[in-house]
Amino acid sequence: MILTVTLNTALDITYTVPALAPHTSHRVGEVAERPGGKGLNVARVLAALGHDTVVTGFAGGPVGAVLRELLAPLGPRDALVPIAGNTRRTIAVADLASGDTTQLNEPGPVVSPGEWAAFLDTYTALLAGARAVALCGSLPPGLHVGAYADLVRRARAAEVPVLLDTSGEPLRRGIAARPDLVKPNADELAGLTGSREPLRAARDARRRGATGVVASLGSDGLLAATPDGVWWATPPAPVRGNPTGAGDSAVAALLAGVVGGQPWPRTLAHAVALSAATVLAPAAGEFDRSAYEELLPRVRVTDRAAAA
Amino acid sequence: MILTVTLNTALDITYTVPALAPHTSHRVGEVAERPGGKGLNVARVLAALGHDTVVTGFAGGPVGAVLRELLAPLGPRDALVPIAGNTRRTIAVADLASGDTTQLNEPGPVVSPGEWAAFLDTYTALLAGARAVALCGSLPPGLHVGAYADLVRRARAAEVPVLLDTSGEPLRRGIAARPDLVKPNADELAGLTGSREPLRAARDARRRGATGVVASLGSDGLLAATPDGVWWATPPAPVRGNPTGAGDSAVAALLAGVVGGQPWPRTLAHAVALSAATVLAPAAGEFDRSAYEELLPRVRVTDRAAAA
Numbered sequence: 001m002i003l004t005v006t007l008n009t010a011l012d013i014t015y016t017v018p019a020l021a022p023h024t025s026h027r028v029g030e031v032a033e034r035p036g037g038k039g040l041n042v043a044r045v046l047a048a049l050g051h052d053t054v055v056t057g058f059a060g061g062p063v064g065a066v067l068r069e070l071l072a073p074l075g076p077r078d079a080l081v082p083i084a085g086n087t088r089r090t091i092a093v094a095d096l097a098s099g100d101t102t103q104l105n106e107p108g109p110v111v112s113p114g115e116w117a118a119f120l121d122t123y124t125a126l127l128a129g130a131r132a133v134a135l136c137g138s139l140p141p142g143l144h145v146g147a148y149a150d151l152v153r154r155a156r157a158a159e160v161p162v163l164l165d166t167s168g169e170p171l172r173r174g175i176a177a178r179p180d181l182v183k184p185n186a187d188e189l190a191g192l193t194g195s196r197e198p199l200r201a202a203r204d205a206r207r208r209g210a211t212g213v214v215a216s217l218g219s220d221g222l223l224a225a226t227p228d229g230v231w232w233a234t235p236p237a238p239v240r241g242n243p244t245g246a247g248d249s250a251v252a253a254l255l256a257g258v259v260g261g262q263p264w265p266r267t268l269a270h271a272v273a274l275s276a277a278t279v280l281a282p283a284a285g286e287f288d289r290s291a292y293e294e295l296l297p298r299v300r301v302t303d304r305a306a307a308a
Numbered sequence: 309m310i311l312t313v314t315l316n317t318a319l320d321i322t323y324t325v326p327a328l329a330p331h332t333s334h335r336v337g338e339v340a341e342r343p344g345g346k347g348l349n350v351a352r353v354l355a356a357l358g359h360d361t362v363v364t365g366f367a368g369g370p371v372g373a374v375l376r377e378l379l380a381p382l383g384p385r386d387a388l389v390p391i392a393g394n395t396r397r398t399i400a401v402a403d404l405a406s407g408d409t410t411q412l413n414e415p416g417p418v419v420s421p422g423e424w425a426a427f428l429d430t431y432t433a434l435l436a437g438a439r440a441v442a443l444c445g446s447l448p449p450g451l452h453v454g455a456y457a458d459l460v461r462r463a464r465a466a467e468v469p470v471l472l473d474t475s476g477e478p479l480r481r482g483i484a485a486r487p488d489l490v491k492p493n494a495d496e497l498a499g500l501t502g503s504r505e506p507l508r509a510a511r512d513a514r515r516r517g518a519t520g521v522v523a524s525l526g527s528d529g530l531l532a533a534t535p536d537g538v539w540w541a542t543p544p545a546p547v548r549g550n551p552t553g554a555g556d557s558a559v560a561a562l563l564a565g566v567v568g569g570q571p572w573p574r575t576l577a578h579a580v581a582l583s584a585a586t587v588l589a590p591a592a593g594e595f596d597r598s599a600y601e602e603l604l605p606r607v608r609v610t611d612r613a614a615a616a
Contacts, residue, residue: 015412022328022403025411062374091399093412095330103333104323104401 002046002255003130006039006057008108008140010090011067019097035071039136041248047075049256054079056122060109061086079126081119085109108140127158131259134163134251139170148174161258165251175209182210183251189215198223214254216247221272226264229305233268236298241279249278249287269299310354310563311438314347314365316416316448318398319375327405343379347444349556355383357564362387364430368417369394387434389427393417416448435466439567442471442559447478456482469566473559483517490518491559497523506531522562524555529580534572537613541576544606549587557586557595577607
């Protein structure tokens, strides 16, 4: 089983409007709701690829109940820990005119020390059956900034490969606990290392504690710095669409590669193809399967060890 | 008991952001939720004024459950009829920078013929104990455009004074069923009559079937055209604040005047003062009580019968 952790799950709500005009009133056309949060997106992609997947993290209140109800018929198994607070909503307002989206993200519920302790029990029990674990997204209010570092250490103690995908101080602290893999985007990597030169920054992130670093660089693909080598994997051509969830699909492919014992170039090719196929799909956590299969053999993976 | 009907109730959600910028991502600061819909606002104000008040209409799904939970500790008694669909949300995005608000209103759940029949039974039973009834706001999808006309006729058959506060074709049809009072704003009145001259338009609305017309004209106050005379009631000075709910507070004051058998000038003075005190309060359905008391003796009511 592959485990994904989403401490700040969300009910993702999408509104369609002709065009968003600040300080006016809008009648929303369509309303769509889906279970969200990075780890849930990762788990949905993994389940769609045929992997046995379990999601944990927190869910609570009326919004958490809706999230769990929407999650139930989907692939991942629900091991979310109940909390007293109300799970957050995110609102994506999609303009029909421009195709652009305006995002409003609630901060999330406060997690109490008792709820965190209950989560640690669940997490530790789940690790016993996990072949890999991904720790994804922001921390909700109430959790200490070293929460991910704690979870990384517990995964390492259980000898479960652990991937960390977060940002800011939680990423900085988490990396120091020596995760097997981190997947920052260009901004997160620059925030961590102070460098906008991806190869230099990825190597710096390794020195800070990450065994492997896979940086997601948008249309420039993925840069991997690992103990086995350095590779750059790029899509055959830029794809246009909704980039939300592309990074989560990359994480799903990286986890699948880890548990399958695949060589890095093959894993990276899958991650790039799956990311691009996600940009082509309308919603995060979904991907265009035929585009994925069509793109996979066309991803270019370059060995950058020479640049080392 | 005073009855208010809100067929398209809403969970009103307010987000605070530094400034809304289309096509970017925002972290929401504060999240506030309250039971909404015009008739619920009217009922809250009536209850705050000491009136025994009952709310009916529809509520359903997880959002409806939250609405009813938030309504329970408030003054009005809950006689909402359950439906299978999910009650709508409205999102008000308040800019801290400008103080302006951007509104996103979901369309509302589809009401089935069976649910409408169940509502009619509840409504008819409640009319037996009502001293006045207000029919407020938009119609949810699935209801025929003559729904309010039907409710007006039932109130008249039960000899309960009925106030209609809606817009568009439901207002046009509803007026033809001869309600005791309508409370259009300037736009609604112009939409109904084709005239932007308030006195002419109010008289036209009376000819269309409304026994009395009280037009809410923003900072210009209220214009009443009734069988007893024509009056213009104006606040002592324009007030600055959030106009949401000001019209609902005017409706509350008009209902209170009707059940109290008050003369029109006194009722109109209360309605203007209560509207202004609502503009000064942060949320719809609430008003600044000391401002209300301070403004009341300063409202100017002019007999316009001479202009007839």
